[in-house]
Amino acid sequence: MGDRTAFRTCPLCEALCGLELTLDDAGAVTRVRGDKDDPFSKGFLCPKGATLGVLDGDPDRLAEPLVRDGEAHRTAGWDEAFETVRRELARVIERYGRDAVAVYIGNPTAHSVAGPLYASAIVKALGTRNLYSASTADQMPKHVSCGHMFGDPLAIPVPDLDRTGHLLMLGANPLESNGSLASAPDFPGRLKAIRERGGKVVVVDPRRTRTAALADEHLFIRPGTDAFLLMALVHTLFAEDLAAVRLDDRVNGLDDLRALAVDFAPERVAAVTGVPAATIRRTARELAAAERAAVYGRIGTCTQAFGTLNSWLVDVLNVLTGNLDRPGGAMFPRPAHAPVYRRKKPFTTGRWRSRVRDLPEVNGEFPVATLADEIETPGEGRIRALITIGGNPALSAPNAARLDRALAGLDFMVSVDPYLNETTRHAHVVLPPPRPVQTPHYDIALTGLAVRDYARYSPPLVPLPDGRPSESDILARIALAASGTGGDPAALDEMIISTTLRKATGMPASPVHGREPGELRKMLDEAGTLTEQRLDMMLRLGPYGDGFGADPAGLTLTRLRTEHPHGLDLGALKPRLDEVLCTTSGRVELCPPTCAADVARLHTALREDRPPEFVLIGRRHLRSNNSWLHNVPELVRGSNTCTLQLNAADAARLGVAAGDTVRVDSRTGSLEAVAEPTDTVMAGVVSLPHGWGHDRPGTRTAVAREHAGVNVNAVTDEQEIDPLSGNAVFNGVPVTLTPLRT
Numbered sequence: 050m051g052d053r054t055a056f057r058t059c060p061l062c063e064a065l066c067g068l069e070l071t072l073d074d075a076g077a078v079t080r081v082r083g084d085k086d087d088p089f090s091k092g093f094l095c096p097k098g099a100t101l102g103v104l105d106g107d108p109d110r111l112a113e114p115l116v117r118d119g120e121a122h123r124t125a126g127w128d129e130a131f132e133t134v135r136r137e138l139a140r141v142i143e144r145y146g147r148d149a150v151a152v153y154i155g156n157p158t159a160h161s162v163a164g165p166l167y168a169s170a171i172v173k174a175l176g177t178r179n180l181y182s183a184s185t186a187d188q189m190p191k192h193v194s195c196g197h198m199f200g201d202p203l204a205i206p207v208p209d210l211d212r213t214g215h216l217l218m219l220g221a222n223p224l225e226s227n228g229s230l231a232s233a234p235d236f237p238g239r240l241k242a243i244r245e246r247g248g249k250v251v252v253v254d255p256r257r258t259r260t261a262a263l264a265d266e267h268l269f270i271r272p273g274t275d276a277f278l279l280m281a282l283v284h285t286l287f288a289e290d291l292a293a294v295r296l297d298d299r300v301n302g303l304d305d306l307r308a309l310a311v312d313f314a315p316e317r318v319a320a321v322t323g324v325p326a327a328t329i330r331r332t333a334r335e336l337a338a339a340e341r342a343a344v345y346g347r348i349g350t351c352t353q354a355f356g357t358l359n360s361w362l363v364d365v366l367n368v369l370t371g372n373l374d375r376p377g378g379a380m381f382p383r384p385a386h387a388p389v390y391r392r393k394k395p396f397t398t399g400r401w402r403s404r405v406r407d408l409p410e411v412n413g414e415f416p417v418a419t420l421a422d423e424i425e426t427p428g429e430g431r432i433r434a435l436i437t438i439g440g441n442p443a444l445s446a447p448n449a450a451r452l453d454r455a456l457a458g459l460d461f462m463v464s465v466d467p468y469l470n471e472t473t474r475h476a477h478v479v480l481p482p483p484r485p486v487q488t489p490h491y492d493i494a495l496t497g498l499a500v501r502d503y504a505r506y507s508p509p510l511v512p513l514p515d516g517r518p519s520e521s522d523i524l525a526r527i528a529l530a531a532s533g534t535g536g537d538p539a540a541l542d543e544m545i546i547s548t549t550l551r552k553a554t555g556m557p558a559s560p561v562h563g564r565e566p567g568e569l570r571k572m573l574d575e576a577g578t579l580t581e582q583r584l585d586m587m588l589r590l591g592p593y594g595d596g597f598g599a600d601p602a603g604l605t606l607t608r609l610r611t612e613h614p615h616g617l618d619l620g621a622l623k624p625r626l627d628e629v630l631c632t633t634s635g636r637v638e639l640c641p642p643t644c645a646a647d648v649a650r651l652h653t654a655l656r657e658d659r660p661p662e663f664v665l666i667g668r669r670h671l672r673s674n675n676s677w678l679h680n681v682p683e684l685v686r687g688s689n690t691c692t693l694q695l696n697a698a699d700a701a702r703l704g705v706a707a708g709d710t711v712r713v714d715s716r717t718g719s720l721e722a723v724a725e726p727t728d729t730v731m732a733g734v735v736s737l738p739h740g741w742g743h744d745r746p747g748t749r750t751a752v753a754r755e756h757a758g759v760n761v762n763a764v765t766d767e768q769e770i771d772p773l774s775g776n777a778v779f780n781g782v783p784v785t786l787t788p789l790r791t
C-alpha cells in the first residue's frame with residue numbers, strides 16, 4: 050500500500066484550519082501540512098496543528114478504559130467499564146437522588162461532533178441540575194449579554210475581519226490563541242490585511258502582546274477596568290453627538306443608555322483605567338468616523354468581575370456606530386447545520402438556583418466556581434458523583450486546589466478523556482475517546498462563530514478496531530446508563546432523529562412542512578453512521594440544505610463529503626438580524642434592565658478605587674492549549690514556559706532578577722514561580738499562563754511531568770465571580786509578591 054494523503058479539519062483550536070495528512074500503512078500520521086485547497090484556511094498551519102500526528106500517536110494516550118483499584122488504575126474491558134458506570138450511577142441516584150450526579154463539560158467538547166450531539170442527552174437522562182462547564186471559566190458573559198440584547202445566547206456577532214476598516218480589540222491575543230469567538234484561520238494574516246488596505250487596528254491589553262505589536266496602536270489598560278473605558282467611549286459618542294444608530298426602528302433603550310453613560314466622562318475613568326482622557330475621546334471619534342468598524346472583546350474582557358458589562362458594551366458600541374449586522378462591522382454567522390425556522394424562547398437566567406451559594410442558573414448551568422462548594426457542603430442535594438467530559442477542572446477552575454481536593458472525596462467519578470491527568474486521576478472509570486484520525490469531525494459549535502459561512506466534514510481516516518466505541522458511542526452509552534435503561538445506544542439517536550423530524554414537519558416555516566417524517570427518515574440512511582445521519586439531517590434542514598429534496602441543489606452530508614472534501618465556502622457574512630432577533634420586544638435591547646442595574650457596581654468600584662499593589666492576569670502561548678498539549682515534546686520547548694512575567698521596573702524595585710523564584714500569595718493560596726522581568730507588562734501587573742502544574746501523583750503524562758510548571762489557579766479565587774454570568778475572575782486577581790532568592 051504505502052503512504053497515503055488525507056484531508057481533515059484540525060480539531061485543536063477555534064481557527065478551523067484544513068490539514069493535509071500523510072499516513073503510513075499502519076495508519077500512523079507521518080506528516081502534517083496545511084491544506085492549500087481549503088477555501089477558508091488556504092494552507093495556513095500553526096505549530097500546534099503541525100504536531101497533530103505526534104499528539105495522535107502519543108504513547109501516553111489511553112487505548113483502553115481504566116478502572117480504579119484503591120489508589121491505582123488498571124486497564125479494563127469496555128463492558129466492565131460501562132457496567133461499572135451503570136451500577137455506580139444507579140447506586141448514587143437511588144441513595145441520594147438525581148441532583149447528586151453532576152456533569153462537567155470541558156473545552157475540547159466544543160470541538161467535537163460527539164460533545165454537541167450527545168452531552169445534553171446525558172444531562173437530560175440524569176435529570177440533574179448540577180451541570181457545569183468550561184463556559185463559566187470562559188465566554189459565559191458573552192452568552193448572557195447576547196441573550197439579553199438579541200434574545201438568544203448563541204447569537205454572538207463576530208468582527209467581519211475581511212471587510213472591516215477599523216478593528217478595536219480588547220483582551221484578545223489572536224497571534225497566540227489563533228482567535229476565539231471569531232473563527233478565522235490565519236487570524237494574524239487577516240489582521241495584517243486590515244492594515245494593508247489602509248485600515249486601523251487598535252489593541253487594548255495590560256500587556257504589549259504580539260498582537261499589540263502588530264497593531265497600529267496599543268493602549269495599556271489596568272486589568273479589570275475595561276467596563277469603565279467602554280462606558281467612557283459610549284459617553285463620548287453621545288456627548289459629541291457621534292452616535293449613528295442605523296437600526297433606529299429596531300432598537301430599544303437608547304435614551305436609557307444615554308442616561309447611564311452620563312456619569313462616565315473620560316476624565317472620570319482615566320485614572321482607574323490608566324488610559325488618558327484625550328486618548329479615550331480620540332478612540333471614540335476614530336471609531337465613529339471609520340466607514341466600517343468592529344469592536345471585539347475576548348477572554349481578557351470576559352474573565353473579570355465586569356465580564357457581562359464588558360461583553361454588552363462591546364456590542365453597544367457596534368450598534369451605536371451603526372456597525373451591527375453590516376458588512377465590515379459585527380455580524381452574525383449563518384452556520385449550515387442550524388435551522389433558521391425554529392423560534393426560540395426569549396432568554397432568561399435564574400430559573401433555578403444553586404444550593405450552597407444561591408447563584409442563578411445561566412444557560413442551564415451553574416458556575417464552575419461553585420462546583421467545589423456543591424461537592425463539599427453536607428446536606429440534601431450534595432454532589433456525590435461526577436461525570437467529566439473532556440475537561441481538566443483540577444487545573445482550569447478558579448481555586449483549582451480546592452476543587453482538586455473535593456474531587457478526591459467523591460463517591461464516584463467517571464471521565465471521558467484520552468489522558469490520565471490531574472483531573473481524571475480521581476476518576477473511578479476513565480473512558481478514552483479514539484485517536485483524532487479515527488474520529489469524524491464537523492464543527493457544530495464553531496462554524497456559528499466563523500468570519501465566513503463555511504462547512505467541512507472530515508470522515509474518520511482510520512477505522513476503529515472491532516468493539517472499540519467512538520466518542521459518540523461512549524457518550525450515548527453513558528446517557529443510557531444514566532437513564533437506567535441500558536440497552537442499544539442506537540435507540541438514543543433514533544429517538545432524537547424522530548423527534549426532530551416530527552417537529553420540523555409540523556413547522557410552517559420549515560422546508561419540510563407537511564411531509565411524512567417516515568419518508569424523511571429513510572432518506573438519511575445513505576449518510577452513513579447514526580452520527581453522520583444526524584449531521585445529514587441538520588444540514589438538510591439548515592439554511593443551505595436541500596430540504597430533503599425540496600431544493601435539489603442544496604446541501605447534504607454526502608454532497609459536502611464527496612464534492613467538497615476540502616471544505617465548502619458559503620460566502621461572506623450576510624446581514625441577518627431579522628433571522629436572529631428573538632427578544633420579547635422583537636428589537637435589539639440596547640439597555641437591558643439586568644445590565645443597567647449592574648452598572649451600580651461600576652459606580653461603587655469607581656468610588657472605592659484603592660488598587661492593590663499587584664494584580665495577576667493570564668496569558669496564552671502559541672504552542673500551548675489550555676492544560677493538555679504539554680505532553681507533546683515539540684510544543685514544550687523554547688519560550689513556552691510557565692514563568693511569572695512582571696514589569697521590569699517593579700522587578701528592580703523588589704530586587705528580583707530573571708530566573709529568581711518569587712512567591713505569589715492571594716486570599717486562596719500560594720505558589721512559587723520563576724520570574725521573567727519584561728517591559729511588555731504594565732507596572733503593577735504580573736502574568737502567569739494557565740494549564741500548568743503537572744507534578745501530581747497518579748497521572749500518566751510523562752512529558753508534561755518533566756515540564757510541570759505551576760498551577761496559576763492555586764491563587765485565583767472561586768468566591769469572585771461576575772454576578773450576571775457566574776463567570777470566573779482570572780484577570781485582576783490581587784496578589785502579593787515575595788522574592789525568594791535561589
Ligand SMILES: Nc1nc2c(c(=O)[nH]1)N[C@H]1C(S)=C(S)[C@@H](COP(=O)(O)OP(=O)(O)OC[C@H]3O[C@@H](n4cnc5c(=O)[nH]c(N)nc54)[C@H](O)[C@@H]3O)O[C@H]1N2
Binds near residue numbers: 219258672
Ligand atoms: N495557543 C493557544 N491557543 C488557544 C488556547 C491556548 O491555551 N493556547 N486556548 C484557547 C481557548 S480555550 C480560548 S478561550 C482562546 C482565548 O483567546 P484569546 O482571548 O485571544 O486569549 P489570550 O491569548 O489569553 O488573550 C487574552 C488577552 O487578554 C489580556 N488581558 C488580561 N486581562 C485583561 C483585562 O483586564 N483587560 C484587557 N483588555 N485585556 C486583558 C491578556 O494580557 C491577553 O493578552 O484561545 C484558544 N486558543
Ligand SMILES: Nc1nc2c(c(=O)[nH]1)N[C@H]1C(S)=C(S)[C@@H](COP(=O)(O)OP(=O)(O)OC[C@H]3O[C@@H](n4cnc5c(=O)[nH]c(N)nc54)[C@H](O)[C@@H]3O)O[C@H]1N2
Binds near residue numbers: 154446466482
Ligand atoms: N487562570 C486561568 N484559568 C483558566 C483560563 C485562563 O485564561 N486563566 N482559561 C479558561 C478557559 S478559556 C478554558 S476554555 C478552560 C479550559 O478548561 P477545561 O476544559 O477544564 O480544560 P482543558 O485544559 O481544556 O482540558 C481538556 C481535557 O480534555 C481532554 N481531551 C482532549 N481531547 C479530547 C477529546 O477529543 N475528547 C475528550 N473527551 N477529551 C479530550 C484532555 O485530555 C484534557 O483532560 O480553562 C479556563 N481556565
Ligand code: SF4
Binds near residue numbers: 061064096099227
Ligand atoms: S491555528 Fe488552530 S486550527 Fe489552525 S492549525 Fe493551529 S491549532 Fe489547528
Ligand SMILES: [Mo]
Binds near residue numbers: 187
Ligand atoms: Mo476557552
